[in-house]
Amino acid sequence: MSIFRTLVYNNPGQCRTCGLHGQCTKSKTNGRNIDRSEFSAEMEQNNRRVKQNLAEHPWGTLKRQRGFDYVLTRGKKKVLGEVGLVFIGYNLSRLEKIEGGINALKEFIMQMMALLYPKRACLKTI
Known part of the structure; x- marks a missing residue:
């Protein structure tokens, strides 16, 4: 039993005539019951x-x-590319701060690359 009240919405008559009835419920007779918190x-x-x-x-x-x-390019594809590069830099700088420095970031990248490409021996150093 919850300490919060719930509001129950149930109107089978309107539910049967609704245009979205087939998408909302599979019930042929009762329609759908919706319980919502008072908040x-x-x-x-x-x-x-x-x-x-x-x-x-x-x-x-x-x-x-x-x-x-502002962006320096024109066209949706080029703008999205430019914004994507800016956010890659932002995310890498955040990751560096979270991981604790550039060496920890390099180690993290090496671990991820080893998971993605386990057979490549050329990934020894960055």
Whole structure:
């Protein structure tokens, strides 16, 4: 038993006449029961805010700390390539800080390469 109340939505009459009935449920008679927490609207709003904050942080860092205010190329494919390269650099610098320095990053890359290409002996040093 939960300490939170749930709101139950059930209207078989409307469910049977709904155009999305076949996509929503397989029940021929009862339709669909939907149970939602009393706080579901607030939780959804909070989730949107968290996702926005997670997505905006790297862009703000690139703009402020690295001066990436505009792209130098034109065309969607070229712009996506340029932005991809910038984010690869951003992700590698984050990984370096998380792993604890450039030597730890090199060791991490070597471990990943050994997992991906176990038969290659040329991956001894970077």
